[in-house]
Amino acid sequence: MAVWVEVDLCSGCKRCLKACPYGAVEMREGKAFIMERCTSCGACLEVCKEKALLTDVKPREIPDFSDRKGVWVLAEQRGGELHRVSLELLGKAQELACVLKQEVSALLLGDNVSGLCDTLIEHGADWVYLAEDRALKDYRTNGYTKVIEDLVKKHKPNMLLMGATHIGRDLAPRVSRRVEVGLTADCTELSIDPQGGVLLQTRPAFGGNVMATIANRYSRPQMATVRPGVMEVVAKPGHKGKVVRHSISLKEEDIGTRILELVKEKKKKVNLSEAKVVVAGGRGVGNAKGFAILEDLAAIFGGEVAGTRVAVEEGWIPPERQVGQTGQSVRPELYIACGISGAIQHRAGMMNSRYVIAINKDPRAPIFQVADWGLVADVYEAVPEMIEQLKQTKG
Numbered sequence: 001m002a003v004w005v006e007v008d009l010c011s012g013c014k015r016c017l018k019a020c021p022y023g024a025v026e027m028r029e030g031k032a033f034i035m036e037r038c039t040s041c042g043a044c045l046e047v048c049k050e051k052a053l054l055t056d057v058k059p060r061e062i063p064d065f066s067d068r069k070g071v072w073v074l075a076e077q078r079g080g081e082l083h084r085v086s087l088e089l090l091g092k093a094q095e096l097a098c099v100l101k102q103e104v105s106a107l108l109l110g111d112n113v114s115g116l117c118d119t120l121i122e123h124g125a126d127w128v129y130l131a132e133d134r135a136l137k138d139y140r141t142n143g144y145t146k147v148i149e150d151l152v153k154k155h156k157p158n159m160l161l162m163g164a165t166h167i168g169r170d171l172a173p174r175v176s177r178r179v180e181v182g183l184t185a186d187c188t189e190l191s192i193d194p195q196g197g198v199l200l201q202t203r204p205a206f207g208g209n210v211m212a213t214i215a216n217r218y219s220r221p222q223m224a225t226v227r228p229g230v231m232e233v234v235a236k237p238g239h240k241g242k243v244v245r246h247s248i249s250l251k252e253e254d255i256g257t258r259i260l261e262l263v264k265e266k267k268k269k270v271n272l273s274e275a276k277v278v279v280a281g282g283r284g285v286g287n288a289k290g291f292a293i294l295e296d297l298a299a300i301f302g303g304e305v306a307g308t309r310v311a312v313e314e315g316w317i318p319p320e321r322q323v324g325q326t327g328q329s330v331r332p333e334l335y336i337a338c339g340i341s342g343a344i345q346h347r348a349g350m351m352n353s354r355y356v357i358a359i360n361k362d363p364r365a366p367i368f369q370v371a372d373w374g375l376v377a378d379v380y381e382a383v384p385e386m387i388e389q390l391k392q393t394k395g
């Protein structure tokens, strides 16, 4: 199987050269030449106006997915408490389902958790698939995987979304393997391709240096995980939905693990994803003492202090306060970035902020590209001045 050039037809326009993602086309004596490293992906064929490129590779057929309906969200709960990311995903699911004219479903697994169904319905679920069993009381990989696998095979959803939490990151790959589909982890944006109606899943790639959009055209359900704090909760008060009980028969030996004891990590609770105001600092703050000034500013708004990876690595703030690709995602009303350059990995965690104020000495700092207001200033002059002015205004 291969791609070859009909030399007489080739005009030497070089379009194929630019289109080839593998650098497998070169020009020889003014004509396109296909090199050995060609993977027969077909990208060059699509751009060749002269039809000078030919292949014997049959285009992959897209299966008929007309029976695949619905946008599903895993409603993650621990100890009977819903994780906020589940409501955020239901908000996004409403938007996706509306474009496709399909319905939104929530999957709720646990023991004695039926009381959560109303909350899910009031946040957009048209259906709640409820699996209750003592064996599902606490999350265990094999048990949850089996139940979701059964539900997916029975009801054939179009999409399945999970939070990129500890549970979601463990469960989603297992489920995707069982139902033989791909998975896009840690998405920061989901939308529908207006042409084919497929899910466009955007996430940072190559160490966060590019945002890649991934589409799965060949299998269903389309599976993605999304980090907490990225999507918006959209309440739908008065919305009506139905609960479908899914009966299960799980044996302890099917699950394979036993929980002997649950030990909660003792750490100060930081809820950056729900903070209305986040004051974040970077290398430009210079030291831990500088963060005390940011805390004063955050306190005026009742907000939280956060920072870049540099601030964490320097030990100025604890890791749970890191914002970005490998930290938390936030979506406050106001994000004040102090002495932060605005690297793409940092922006990945704060780009959903409603308003951004950036303070940086360097007028060319990339953070100004995403800021609504920019102050080209020294943090140590600008922040105390802001605190002073705010105190006076408040007073």
Ligand SMILES: Cc1cc2nc3c(=O)[nH]c(=O)nc-3n(C[C@H](O)[C@H](O)[C@H](O)COP(=O)(O)OP(=O)(O)OC[C@H]3O[C@@H](n4cnc5c(N)ncnc54)[C@H](O)[C@@H]3O)c2cc1C
Pocket (backbone or CB within 6 Å): 207, 208, 281, 282, 283, 284, 285, 307, 308, 309, 310, 311, 322, 323, 324, 325, 326, 327, 328, 338, 339, 340, 341, 342, 343, 344, 345, 346, 349, 359, 360, 361, 362, 365, 377, 378, 379, 380
């Ligand atoms: C795979 C990967 C994942 C990553 N994940 C994350 C992540 O989750 N979060 C994250 O933040 N980073 C992450 N990074 C690191 C990221 O690439 C940047 O290195 C980091 O965000 C830079 O932090 P910074 O803005 O504090 O420092 P710098 O880039 O050094 O910027 C400091 C800024 O402060 C300004 N400044 C200096 N002094 C002052 C002053 N007195 N007053 C005002 N401004 C001043 C400077 O002009 C400069 O713009 C990741 C990197 C990789 C490769």
